[in-house]
Amino acid sequence: MATFTDLRPEVRAVVQAYLAELDRGTAAELTGYLMERLDAETSVEEARRIIADIGPIEGDSATGGWRLPSWSRFAETLWDPRNPKVMVPNVFGLGWTVNFGAIAVKAGLIEPDAEDVPFANVPASAFRGAAVVPTALAAAVVLHYLARWDELPEHLPSHWAWDGTPDRFQSKGAAAATDLGITVLAAAAAWLGRRGPRGAGIAAATAVAGVAAAATTVWRTADRRLGWAGPAFAAAVAAVPGSVLYGLARAGRDAEMQADLRNNPTQIM
Amino acid sequence: MQSEQEAWVSQFRKGVIELAVLGLLAGERRYGSQLVDDLAGFPGLAISAGTVYPLLARLKKAGLIDSSWQESPVGPPRKYYVLTPAGARALASMREAWRSVSADLGTIVGAS
Numbered sequence: 001m002a003t004f005t006d007l008r009p010e011v012r013a014v015v016q017a018y019l020a021e022l023d024r025g026t027a028a029e030l031t032g033y034l035m036e037r038l039d040a041e042t043s044v045e046e047a048r049r050i051i052a053d054i055g056p057i058e059g060d061s062a063t064g065g066w067r068l069p070s071w072s073r074f075a076e077t078l079w080d081p082r083n084p085k086v087m088v089p090n091v092f093g094l095g096w097t098v099n100f101g102a103i104a105v106k107a108g109l110i111e112p113d114a115e116d117v118p119f120a121n122v123p124a125s126a127f128r129g130a131a132v133v134p135t136a137l138a139a140a141v142v143l144h145y146l147a148r149w150d151e152l153p154e155h156l157p158s159h160w161a162w163d164g165t166p167d168r169f170q171s172k173g174a175a176a177a178t179d180l181g182i183t184v185l186a187a188a189a190a191w192l193g194r195r196g197p198r199g200a201g202i203a204a205a206t207a208v209a210g211v212a213a214a215a216t217t218v219w220r221t222a223d224r225r226l227g228w229a230g231p232a233f234a235a236a237v238a239a240v241p242g243s244v245l246y247g248l249a250r251a252g253r254d255a256e257m258q259a260d261l262r263n264n265p266t267q268i269m
Numbered sequence: 270m271q272s273e274q275e276a277w278v279s280q281f282r283k284g285v286i287e288l289a290v291l292g293l294l295a296g297e298r299r300y301g302s303q304l305v306d307d308l309a310g311f312p313g314l315a316i317s318a319g320t321v322y323p324l325l326a327r328l329k330k331a332g333l334i335d336s337s338w339q340e341s342p343v344g345p346p347r348k349y350y351v352l353t354p355a356g357a358r359a360l361a362s363m364r365e366a367w368r369s370v371s372a373d374l375g376t377i378v379g380a381s
Contacts, residue, residue, distance in 0.1 A: 018332075045355055048333075052332055052355060052359060082319075083323070256338065257338040260337040
């Protein structure tokens with residue numbers, strides 16, 4: 001056969017759903033194979049059997065399992081409720097990061113299989129809700145600099161030693177431009193309207209960027225050294241993406257559940 | 270010696286766990302943690318939730334099982350898994366293969 005358009009619509013849907021789950025290289029390879037095996041006469045069941053025969057695809061064999069970092073990969077790493085491990089390899093392959101999905105499952109807040117594909121069913125309204133986090137932080141940073149501009153010293157700390165003592169300074173204007181730039185950009189990115197795992201990755205990243213920049217603002221414009229700022233900063237940066245992803249995951253779970261219960265109130269098939 | 274035996278059991282289990290899960294789902298619809306509990310009832314097949322859920326995702330992706338949220342007789346709605354027609358056929362051929370392996374091994378090991 002020549003193209004997927006020759007297939008029966010229901011067969012095409014099955015094949016496309018399968019390929020969409022794979023990374024691009026593997027999908028391209030399998031597309032060729034599937035084109036040879038499928039034709040206009042193929043039934044859904046035959047197509048399913050052919051796909052089942054391919055077996056599990058673990059990672060990407062061509063690149064040794066390594067995949068390019070992406071927003072959706074970022075979300076999948078920080079939120080993988082099926083994996084019980086709390087510490088997982090970092091999305092960039094260096095170091096470790098927290099799997100908030102495992103924490104939520106251990107705490108009994110969500111099921112490991114709440115959504116077939118995490119964040120796939122999250123409604124747009126939940127993403128708008130998540131975007132409020134970086135937006136509120138950007139607004140707070142803007143208001144903070146506006147309200148305190150005149151009383152702030154000409155130079156503000158830009159780097160701190162491990163004990164929290166400032167050891168490098170920059171002009172007030174440069175410091176404000178950095179903090180405002182990051183928070184406003186993060187807020188703007190959060191409203192781009194991306195959905196699914198990619199949108200979740202952007203929501204988590206913009207929340208982290210917003211919190212980090214807002215905390216830096218508080219830290220460098222404080223009248224005195226903030227002894228609690230270090231631990232509080234770390235806790236905020238860690239907790240915010242976890243909370244955002246949890247909120248989105250719950251919304252996705254509820255949406256999938258409502259759709260299922262509506263479509264099949266009593267029976268599954 | 271004990272750990273070597275455990276490794277053997279683990280290898281056996283790895284080979285047959287899909288058959289076990291499809292077999293359980295052929296009997297009746299089940300939800301994830303129910304499958305974990307049911308498998309825990311068979312010491313030779315007991316696997317953790319961390320193995321069951323990724324396996325369910327893989328079987329669903331392959332079209333062998335289907336899942337959907339449903340009202341539960343007791344408690345809140347749950348995500349139930351069922352065998353698809355393709356899964357039923359896969360189970361039938363796996364069952365045949367298992368019988369043949371089991372019979373052959375019985376001849377070899379059982380006789381010695």
